[in-house]
Amino acid sequence: MGVVYCSCGPANVKEMSEPSEQLAHVELKDLPPLPPPYDNIEELPGFKKLKDETREEYEASLDDTLAASLKKPKSEEEEKEMVERFLSGLHKLFTKENNWTFLQPLLLSMEHCAKCQTCVEDCPIYEESGHNELYRPTYRSEILRRLYFKYVKNGNKWFNTFQQGGIELNWTLISRLFELSYRCTLCRRCAQSCPIGVDNGLITHELRKLFSQELGWSPEELHGKGTIQQMEVGSSTGMNKMVVMDNIEFIDDDMTDRVGFDVKTPWDVEGADVLLLENAGEFLAWPENHGCSSILLDAAGISWTMSSELAGYDGVNYGLFYDDVQLARVATRHFEIAKKLGVKKIVMGECGHETKALGVIADRVGIGNIPRESILTLMRDIVFSGKIKFNPEKNDFPVTLHDPCNIVRNLGIVQPQRDILNYLAPRFREMTPHGVRNYCCGGGSGFAIMSKNNFLDWRNHISSRRKFRQILEAFQDEDMSPETKKYVCAPCSNCKGSIRDMLDFYGAKEKSGIYYGGLVELIVNAMEDAREPILDWDMM
Amino acid sequence: MSILHGLVILSLVIFIAAIVARAVRIMRTPIHLRWELYPVPHEKGRAAHGGSMLEETDWWTKSKDKDHLGELGVMIPEILLLKGVWEHNRKLWFSSWGMHFGLYLLIGHLALVTLLGILGVAGLDLSTGFLSILVSLLKALAIVGGALGLLGSVILFVMRLSDNGMKRFASPSHFVNLIHLGAIYLTTLLWALLDPQYALHSVGLLAGLVSFGEIPALPVVGYVNIAVVLLFFVYLPFTHMTHFFTKYFTYHEVRWEDEPNMPGGPLEGKIAAAVSQPVTWAAPHIGADGKKNWVDLVSGTGKVDDEKKEA
Numbered sequence: 147m148g149v150v151y152c153s154c155g156p157a158n159v160k161e162m163s164e165p166s167e168q169l170a171h172v173e174l175k176d177l178p179p180l181p182p183p184y185d186n187i188e189e190l191p192g193f194k195k196l197k198d199e200t201r202e203e204y205e206a207s208l209d210d211t212l213a214a215s216l217k218k219p220k221s222e223e224e225e226k227e228m229v230e231r232f233l234s235g236l237h238k239l240f241t242k243e244n245n246w247t248f249l250q251p252l253l254l255s256m257e258h259c260a261k262c263q264t265c266v267e268d269c270p271i272y273e274e275s276g277h278n279e280l281y282r283p284t285y286r287s288e289i290l291r292r293l294y295f296k297y298v299k300n301g302n303k304w305f306n307t308f309q310q311g312g313i314e315l316n317w318t319l320i321s322r323l324f325e326l327s328y329r330c331t332l333c334r335r336c337a338q339s340c341p342i343g344v345d346n347g348l349i350t351h352e353l354r355k356l357f358s359q360e361l362g363w364s365p366e367e368l369h370g371k372g373t374i375q376q377m378e379v380g381s382s383t384g385m386n387k388m389v390v391m392d393n394i395e396f397i398d399d400d401m402t403d404r405v406g407f408d409v410k411t412p413w414d415v416e417g418a419d420v421l422l423l424e425n426a427g428e429f430l431a432w433p434e435n436h437g438c439s440s441i442l443l444d445a446a447g448i449s450w451t452m453s454s455e456l457a458g459y460d461g462v463n464y465g466l467f468y469d470d471v472q473l474a475r476v477a478t479r480h481f482e483i484a485k486k487l488g489v490k491k492i493v494m495g496e497c498g499h500e501t502k503a504l505g506v507i508a509d510r511v512g513i514g515n516i517p518r519e520s521i522l523t524l525m526r527d528i529v530f531s532g533k534i535k536f537n538p539e540k541n542d543f544p545v546t547l548h549d550p551c552n553i554v555r556n557l558g559i560v561q562p563q564r565d566i567l568n569y570l571a572p573r574f575r576e577m578t579p580h581g582v583r584n585y586c587c588g589g590g591s592g593f594a595i596m597s598k599n600n601f602l603d604w605r606n607h608i609s610s611r612r613k614f615r616q617i618l619e620a621f622q623d624e625d626m627s628p629e630t631k632k633y634v635c636a637p638c639s640n641c642k643g644s645i646r647d648m649l650d651f652y653g654a655k656e657k658s659g660i661y662y663g664g665l666v667e668l669i670v671n672a673m674e675d676a677r678e679p680i681l682d683w684d685m686m
Numbered sequence: 687m688s689i690l691h692g693l694v695i696l697s698l699v700i701f702i703a704a705i706v707a708r709a710v711r712i713m714r715t716p717i718h719l720r721w722e723l724y725p726v727p728h729e730k731g732r733a734a735h736g737g738s739m740l741e742e743t744d745w746w747t748k749s750k751d752k753d754h755l756g757e758l759g760v761m762i763p764e765i766l767l768l769k770g771v772w773e774h775n776r777k778l779w780f781s782s783w784g785m786h787f788g789l790y791l792l793i794g795h796l797a798l799v800t801l802l803g804i805l806g807v808a809g810l811d812l813s814t815g816f817l818s819i820l821v822s823l824l825k826a827l828a829i830v831g832g833a834l835g836l837l838g839s840v841i842l843f844v845m846r847l848s849d850n851g852m853k854r855f856a857s858p859s860h861f862v863n864l865i866h867l868g869a870i871y872l873t874t875l876l877w878a879l880l881d882p883q884y885a886l887h888s889v890g891l892l893a894g895l896v897s898f899g900e901i902p903a904l905p906v907v908g909y910v911n912i913a914v915v916l917l918f919f920v921y922l923p924f925t926h927m928t929h930f931f932t933k934y935f936t937y938h939e940v941r942w943e944d945e946p947n948m949p950g951g952p953l954e955g956k957i958a959a960a961v962s963q964p965v966t967w968a969a970p971h972i973g974a975d976g977k978k979n980w981v982d983l984v985s986g987t988g989k990v991d992d993e994k995k996e997a
């Protein structure tokens with residue numbers, strides 16, 4: 147076993163199964179430089195090394211960080227047993243009983259890749275890692291593909307190896323593969339550019355499912371503290387019904403003070419037209435977002451309610467990122483709550499993955515669906531309904547828009563947010579590229595809530611780097627000093643979390659005056675009748 | 687009927703049977719969860735910005751007309767010009783386009799030879815009028831298709847060996863496939879260039895094949911060409927090169943498949959069948975026992991109890 151400390155990745159697929167101290171390593175000096183004043187590595191935060199104790203306890207032979215954090219097995223027997231279980235899961239992944247949910251897309255992606263590498267330059271993680279081979283979108287896909295052809299696909303083994311190349315299945319491989327399935331944000335930008343329609347994001351998703359559904363391996367933030375806590379306690383934030391109602395009451399009072407008219411969130415109103423289902427993380431981290439939604443719905447005269455049922459006040463669904471059964475459980479709970487209340491529709495708050503999970507992915511997990519729509523489209527209609535008076539001059543500062551992948555690439559909701567910003571933000575400018583060709587914020591697929599060990603450093607240096615670059619570039623025609631306040635509008639809770647972390651990490655508020663927030667805050671900030679501006683730069 | 691007749695029939699039967707089997711296997715997979723990827727070109731009036739019907743409030747009450755012409759507008763440049771490769775991997779474009787377009791020209795050539803062969807058998811005079819123009823077009827198609835395809839295959843072969851990304855994932859089959867394709871292009875090209883009777887020979891060959899009649903004596907390169915083409919027919923359906931038709935599924939059944947599941951709608955039956963299947967995933971939080979199906983697992987609190995048991 148040799149120490150691999152060059153700034154490089156694996157030379158080939160087979161290295162994945164070969165024991166070594168570390169398969170890949172990233173040196174900060176090899177990352178594509180950021181624009182000034184973020185171009186001097188010495189002045190940027192470093193990339194903390196994993197502690198020796200952590201490396202002792204966890205399988206950390208993939209790269210410089212740990213996201214999934216798998217404990218080392220105690221014995222070789224345990225390793226062997228895990229490999230057997232992995233193999234059994236691999237078979238189940240390709241059966242219609244266990245994986246009807248994605249079998250067809252998975253088979254198509256497994257069997258038809260031309261290995262042309264047309265998709266790779268579109269991956270922000272690969273590019274911004276300085277083209278580290280470990281993060282090439284096709285690398286992890288290739289491993290699953292070779293395993294599939296070797297162990298699952300019928301036919302002559304020799305012919306299959308001749309077609310696809312060989313691979314050795316062992317503990318080293320599966321423990322690394324588990325970690326590697328958490329180095330992709332599932333943003334699916336690479337899938338857009340594959341001429342054949344192969345989807346490397348989907349393959350990552352399926353790998354995570356295999357590990358979770360068969361071996362019970364998943365990051366604590368997504369499972370124990372995520373879907374499980376949501377269904378046991380009511381929210382992945384850990385807030386139970388009493389706490390959430392208290393919090394909302396506080397938000398309502400605060401908003402009432404600030405805007406000068408009554409803000410009151412209705413709870414459990416049977417027969418309301420709309421059930422508002424938001425990411426409960428908003429209530430703690432960005433309370434104005436809920437407050438502003440509440441103001442807007444009331445001002446538009448909409449009959450709406452929130453639900454205090456278990457999980458009825460938290461729209462997140464982390465099952466989307468790692469486990470179809472958990473996804474279906476959370477979504478089914480949401481559907482049941484809406485049906486019980488007898489609402490006409492569920493309106494999903496500014497949360498990309500919630501909207502994708504409940505709006506589209508969970509569309510086929512059950513029978514007798516309740517209609518769902520994104521709050522973005524509803525807000526566009528409210529803004530242009532003429533019911534509310536706006537003064538766009540209140541938003542007279544530079545604004546750019548982050549497109550959450552889940553909202554644009556995966557749902558096709560592209561224009562409503564632009565219609566609103568074009569009207570209410572006179573200094574709105576687009577990022578390049580934007581819309582369905584956007585770049586992920588770097589927090590996708592659960593990364594935004596994962597920060598154990600030094601994963602936050604990995605995220606900010608690598609997976610969020612492209613978004614940070616885009617944000618800086620969007621404001622280049624402005625005075626980049628902190629005196630000119632600039633606003634990154636991110637209509638997604640997860641994206642906000644990740645943008646918050648990246649702006650903090652690089653000190654972008656202090657150095658360049660870059661702030662961030664949601665869309666509804668900009669809308670309410672421009673309301674003619676509001677007493678005080680909602681956006682309080684000192685508090686942001 | 688000669689040995690050649692037998693071989694042609696055998697390879698075509700294998701080709702068609704294997705392609706049909708693959709298509710059936712894909713079509714028989716259960717309904718899957720929605721996984722569309724925008725832009726979806728059949729979104730009327732919204733495809734240009736990548737939008738969907740979800741941009742409308744109460745979208746389920748609105749018309750869901752699909753713009754199928756919009757789909758063609760994406761598929762045609764993609765198939766003929768490899769637009770995706772042009773946009774995302776320019777350095778690969780010429781070789782890949784050459785290799786593919788050369789094949790399209792040869793497929794066109796084969797169709798034309800077949801047509802002329804049938805007309806010849808039907809007793810039409812191929813040596814005069816419009817048909818004679820078509821006959822002379824044959825040679826041009828064979829030369830241009832063969833040359834373009836050969837050039838593309840050779841460059842692709844070099845790239846497979848030398849390009850940092852492509853060589854990492856190259857398996858032996860990639861090289862064999864390119865040699866095989868290269869051999870098809872080369873023998874077509876040589877046959878067309880070296881045989882003064884090329885058009886007559888190839889039309890005669892097809893006429894003999896379709897009528898189960900006599901096949902004219904061909905130059906050696908012609909026989910080699912037939913051999914590599916037939917071998918390709920037998921081999922292709924077992925490789926990733928079936929993407930020439932499975933692409934239909936990746937686009938229409940996944941990327942652009944955005945059919946909402948409306949209460950009482952056509953999808954409910956398929957979903958009911960999918961969720962009634964027993965699940966055997968082994969992780970404890972799933973709570974599967976091989977008998978419980980998806981509905982059993984997702985409803986109720988079985989999962990939570992299991993979590994407590996684990997703790």
Ligand code: SF4
Nearest residue numbers: 259260262263265340
């Ligand atoms: S996923 Fe698509 S673009 Fe990427 S290597 Fe495979 S075929 Fe090429």
Ligand code: SF4
Nearest residue numbers: 269283330334336347
């Ligand atoms: S889904 Fe996104 S992060 Fe993952 S490999 Fe593709 S482009 Fe990269």
Ligand code: SF4
Nearest residue numbers: 498550551587590641
């Ligand atoms: S966190 Fe935001 S930008 Fe990133 S994948 Fe999710 S929606 Fe996309």
